[in-house]
Amino acid sequence: MKRDLADYPVVVEIPVAWGEMDAFGHLNHAVYFRYMETARILYFEKLGIPEFLGRDPVGPILGAISCRYRAPLTYPDKVSVGVKVTRVEKDRFVMAYVIFSHRLDKLAAEGEGILVCFDYRQNLKAPVPEKLKGRIAEIENLKEGRCC
Numbered sequence: 001m002k003r004d005l006a007d008y009p010v011v012v013e014i015p016v017a018w019g020e021m022d023a024f025g026h027l028n029h030a031v032y033f034r035y036m037e038t039a040r041i042l043y044f045e046k047l048g049i050p051e052f053l054g055r056d057p058v059g060p061i062l063g064a065i066s067c068r069y070r071a072p073l074t075y076p077d078k079v080s081v082g083v084k085v086t087r088v089e090k091d092r093f094v095m096a097y098v099i100f101s102h103r104l105d106k107l108a109a110e111g112e113g114i115l116v117c118f119d120y121r122q123n124l125k126a127p128v129p130e131k132l133k134g135r136i137a138e139i140e141n142l143k144e145g146r147c148c
Contacts, residue, residue, distance in 0.1 A: 060132075117132070
């Protein structure tokens, strides 16, 4: 599992809670999105988004998100959620997510999110700020030249 997460610069471990299961005895589908959100916000913290938005009205907003379920999660378990930026475009960037089950020792889900840059003062889409592109490149450690 550690090898599978090696390409993800941000990884968070989350315990599966009993109350997250549905009537069918497995994790409710919406919880996978919450796990991805937790990883995304941790990535944003590494980007400096909270401070960034304090100085600049342009920042990311979730435009779309998807999830492909690979194995059902159940309590008790712990998951490792990895996130990375796979592509930066003019006004958006794409994040890839993986959710690994510790109990099953395999991939439980994978997803993708599109983050659109938004000017919160003018209420309009905006280009990805150069400073933000630079921080993404640092986090992604772009030795191989992927991403931005």
